[in-house]
Amino acid sequence: MLLNVRDLDVRYGRVHAVKAMSLNLAAGEVVAVLGANGAGKSSLLRALLGIERIAGGRVEFDGKDVTSWPASRRVKEGLVLVPEGRRAINALTVEENLLMGAYNRRLTSAVKKEVDEVYDRFPNLAARRKSRAVVLSGGEQQMLAIGRGLLAAPKLMMLDEPSLGLSPRLSEEVFVAIGELSREKNITILLVEQNTHRALEIAGRAYVVELGRVVAVGSPETLMSDGTMLEAYLGQGKATSAMSKRLKVAS
Ligand SMILES: Nc1ncnc2c1ncn2[C@@H]1O[C@H](COP(=O)(O)OP(=O)(O)OP(=O)(O)O)[C@@H](O)[C@H]1O
Numbered sequence: 001m002l003l004n005v006r007d008l009d010v011r012y013g014r015v016h017a018v019k020a021m022s023l024n025l026a027a028g029e030v031v032a033v034l035g036a037n038g039a040g041k042s043s044l045l046r047a048l049l050g051i052e053r054i055a056g057g058r059v060e061f062d063g064k065d066v067t068s069w070p071a072s073r074r075v076k077e078g079l080v081l082v083p084e085g086r087r088a089i090n091a092l093t094v095e096e097n098l099l100m101g102a103y104n105r106r107l108t109s110a111v112k113k114e115v116d117e118v119y120d121r122f123p124n125l126a127a128r129r130k131s132r133a134v135v136l137s138g139g140e141q142q143m144l145a146i147g148r149g150l151l152a153a154p155k156l157m158m159l160d161e162p163s164l165g166l167s168p169r170l171s172e173e174v175f176v177a178i179g180e181l182s183r184e185k186n187i188t189i190l191l192v193e194q195n196t197h198r199a200l201e202i203a204g205r206a207y208v209v210e211l212g213r214v215v216a217v218g219s220p221e222t223l224m225s226d227g228t229m230l231e232a233y234l235g236q237g238k239a240t241s242a243m244s245k246r247l248k249v250a251s
């Protein structure tokens, strides 16, 4: 297992945001975390990165117990978060923002090559490499956030709602890019998404969380064939044609 989480707890004073969550990811998997607003998804990712205090439980990454490690050390180990809300530094250029992702690596030619790879993947960023990040559109900012994550050389990339606020076309570009990272760069993906159907199209498995607890886990087909699950969490009736096709194959 690349990531093994046991009974993770996160609390904010009296708010118990993550309640004994357990999950695991094998190397190469794409796994989605689905759930309503306030379910504890971002708290989970932030705790896994080490920027939220872990009140209980254990996090193993790549065979090491990282539960008490600071975030910087986890990032160095390849555990990387593309946070909610993109967080570009507006005063810096696109390229400077990208290089921030590599802050704990030496600026070798390998890093420069990776910057070029990001530009190949996201041509919009290449065209604006010397511009300040403030000029970027929402979708371009998300591409920058993903590019910055890539520069940290992730084994596991956690993405918190990468399609939030994007037009359907730009969301699609982001989803395609995530699929490619998994297939071509063999990066393991933990994806938090409100766009349930699109997430279930690229994920091999998904965890459904409610009020800080994991309430279901399984393949997209299993989850979508559970009537209660569909109605309660997965927005029945909005299944895309691709999802319907997968369901037909499964049944
Ligand atoms: N810094 C904080 N201080 C106090 N409470 C917090 C804090 N951050 C989150 N919470 C609370 O913890 C719970 C889980 O929040 P979290 O942001 O993890 O949910 P989420 O599943 O990511 O929601 P969304 O889909 O809206 O992003 C919520 O009740 C939220 O109000």
Ligand SMILES: [Mg+2]
Pocket: 041, 042, 043, 084, 160
């Ligand atoms: Mg969130």
